[in-house]
Amino acid sequence: MKAHIVLAHPEKQSFNGRLTGVSEATLGTNGFEVTVSDLYRMNFDPCEAEKHYTVRSDDAVFHAQTEQRFNANNGSIPADVSQESDKLLNADVLVIHFPLWWFGAPAILKGWMDRVFIYGKVYKSQMRYDAGICRGKKMIACITTGASADSCSFDGREGDTRLVVWPLLFPFRYIGFDVLEPMILHGIGGVASIEAHEDGLSDLDRYEESWRDVLSGLDTRIVIPFNADSDFGEDKRLKPNAPSYSPFVSHQKTTLW
Amino acid sequence: MKAHIVLAHPEKQSFNGRLTGVSEATLGTNGFEVTVSDLYRMNFDPCEAEKHYTVRSDDAVFHAQTEQRFNANNGSIPADVSQESDKLLNADVLVIHFPLWWFGAPAILKGWMDRVFIYGKVYKSQMRYDAGICRGKKMIACITTGASADSCSFDGREGDTRLVVWPLLFPFRYIGFDVLEPMILHGIGGVASIEAHEDGLSDLDRYEESWRDVLSGLDTRIVIPFNADSDFGEDKRLKPNAPSYSPFVSHQKTTLW
Numbered sequence: 001m002k003a004h005i006v007l008a009h010p011e012k013q014s015f016n017g018r019l020t021g022v023s024e025a026t027l028g029t030n031g032f033e034v035t036v037s038d039l040y041r042m043n044f045d046p047c048e049a050e051k052h053y054t055v056r057s058d059d060a061v062f063h064a065q066t067e068q069r070f071n072a073n074n075g076s077i078p079a080d081v082s083q084e085s086d087k088l089l090n091a092d093v094l095v096i097h098f099p100l101w102w103f104g105a106p107a108i109l110k111g112w113m114d115r116v117f118i119y120g121k122v123y124k125s126q127m128r129y130d131a132g133i134c135r136g137k138k139m140i141a142c143i144t145t146g147a148s149a150d151s152c153s154f155d156g157r158e159g160d161t162r163l164v165v166w167p168l169l170f171p172f173r174y175i176g177f178d179v180l181e182p183m184i185l186h187g188i189g190g191v192a193s194i195e196a197h198e199d200g201l202s203d204l205d206r207y208e209e210s211w212r213d214v215l216s217g218l219d220t221r222i223v224i225p226f227n228a229d230s231d232f233g234e235d236k237r238l239k240p241n242a243p244s245y246s247p248f249v250s251h252q253k254t255t256l257w
Numbered sequence: 258m259k260a261h262i263v264l265a266h267p268e269k270q271s272f273n274g275r276l277t278g279v280s281e282a283t284l285g286t287n288g289f290e291v292t293v294s295d296l297y298r299m300n301f302d303p304c305e306a307e308k309h310y311t312v313r314s315d316d317a318v319f320h321a322q323t324e325q326r327f328n329a330n331n332g333s334i335p336a337d338v339s340q341e342s343d344k345l346l347n348a349d350v351l352v353i354h355f356p357l358w359w360f361g362a363p364a365i366l367k368g369w370m371d372r373v374f375i376y377g378k379v380y381k382s383q384m385r386y387d388a389g390i391c392r393g394k395k396m397i398a399c400i401t402t403g404a405s406a407d408s409c410s411f412d413g414r415e416g417d418t419r420l421v422v423w424p425l426l427f428p429f430r431y432i433g434f435d436v437l438e439p440m441i442l443h444g445i446g447g448v449a450s451i452e453a454h455e456d457g458l459s460d461l462d463r464y465e466e467s468w469r470d471v472l473s474g475l476d477t478r479i480v481i482p483f484n485a486d487s488d489f490g491e492d493k494r495l496k497p498n499a500p501s502y503s504p505f506v507s508h509q510k511t512t513l514w
Binding site: 107223 | 509
C-alpha cells in the first residue's frame with residue numbers, strides 16, 4: 001500500500017511540518033510505502049498559465065482545460081504536474097497538511113489542485129464522481145487554524161470550519177476519493193499551549209497523539225457521505241427522493257441573503 | 258470615488274478579461290477613478306513565504322503573521338504587497354473577477370489575499386469585522402463557472418455555488434467590507450452560447466449586459482448580512498438571541514457527516 005503526503009506550509013519547523021513528520025513515520029510504521037510532496041521546498045508553481053505549455057492546442061488564446069486535455073492526450077503534460085499527478089494516482093491513501101489561511105487553503109495548495117488535477121488525465125466528463133479515477137482510495141486532510149475551537153465552531157464568529165472546508169474537500173470527491181472526516185486542530189500559534197500540562201504534554205503534544213491515532217485508524221474513520229451519481233437527473237439536479245447530506249446539495253435553497 | 262478591479266485569469270482574451278473591460282469602462286463612465294490589478298499580467302507571486310521579507314522579526318523560524326506585523330510596523334512591507342494593499346485600502350468599491358476553479362478562487366487570487374491582507378496594516382485583532390479597516394466600502398465578486406446553472410444550483414451536482422463561494426467572500430467581511438451579492442455567471446466555455454440568439458445577442462452578450470446593469474446599480478445591490486460583533490459573547494460564539502444568517506454561523510450544528 002502506498003501513501004502520499006502533501007504539505008503546504010512555508011516553514012518546515014512549523015506545527016504543520018511536525019505533523020507531516022508524524023504522518024511519514026506513522027504510515028511507514030503501519031506498512032505504507034510513503035512519498036511526500038513538500039510544496040514550498042519543491043518551489044511548486046501554483047499558477048496555471050500558458051508558460052507551462054510548450055506545445056499548444058491553440059496558440060492564440062489560452063484556455064486551461066483545452067491545453068490540459070490536449071497535452072494529456074499528446075503525452076506532453078508539464079513535468080512538475082506529470083510527477084505530482086503520478087504520485088496522486090499511485091497512492092492508496094492521500095494525506096494533505098495545511099494551515100487554514102483566510103478560510104481556505106494556502107495558494108500553493110490551491111494551485112496544486114488547479115494544475116495537478118489535470119483534465120484528460122485526472123478527470124474527464126466520463127471519469128469523475130462515482131466514476132472518478134481515485135475511486136476506492138482514501139484521502140484525509142489535517143488542517144490547523146489560528147483561531148480557537150470556540151470561534152470556529154458551528155456558532156462561532158469565524159464560521160463553522162467544517163462547512164468552510166467543504167469546498168476544499170469536494171474536489172477530492174470529484175476525482176473519486178473516499179474523503180475521510182478531516183482532522184481540524186485549532187488555536188495553533190495562539191491559544192493552544194506549547195507549555196506542558198501536568199501530564200507532561202502540551203496541547204500540541206496532545207494534538208500530535210490524536211493525529212497519530214487517526215492515522216492508525218484510517219480504516220474506521222468516517223467517510224463523508226456525498227450523493228451518488230444516480231441521485232441526480234439528466235439536468236444534474238437531485239431527484240425528488242434522493243438523500244441530501246449537507247446544505248451544499250439540498251432539496252431546499254439555503255438562505256444566505 | 259475610487260474603484261479598484263482585480264482580475265485573476267491567465268488569458269486576457271477570456272470572458273473574465275472581457276468583463277473586466279466592461280467594469281473598467283462602466284465604472285469610469287459612472288464617475289469612478291478606476292485602477293486595475295491584472296494579477297497574471299503583473300506576474301503576482303501568490304505564495305506567502307520568507308523570501309519576500311528582507312527584514313525579519315525572527316530569522317530562525319518563519320511565521321507569516323509575525324513577519325507581516327513586524328514589517329508593517331517597521332515600514333518594510335514587500336513592495337508588491339505594499340502597492341496592492343494601498344490600492345485595496347484607497348478604493349471605495351472593490352470588484353473581483355475570477356473563474357471558479359475546483360470550487361475556489363484560482364491560486365493567484367487566493368494568494369493575493371494571503372499576502373495582501375497583511376496583518377498589522379489591513380487587519381489586527383482590534384481592526385476586523387465591524388471595526389474592519391474597509392468599513393463603509395463595498396466589494397462585489399463577478400464569478401464565472403464552467404458548469405451549468407442547473408448543476409450549480411442549490412440541488413445541483415456541483416454544490417450550490419452561493420454556498421461554495423461563502424468562504425471566499427467572508428474574508429472581505431473580515432476586513433470590514435460591505436459584501437454585495439456576487440454576480441455568478443454559469444456555463445462559460447460550455448453551455449453558454451457564443452452564437453447570437455434571434456435578438457442578435459449571445460448568452461455571453463446577455464451576461465455582459467446584466468453585469469453592466471449590476472455595476473450601475475451597486476447602491477441598491479443586496480448587501481450580504483453577517484453577524485455584528487455584538488452578536489457574539491466573550492467566547493466568540495453566538496449569543497442565544499442573536500440572528501443567524503446562514504449555516505456557516507448557526508445556532509444548530511449542521512449535519513455533514
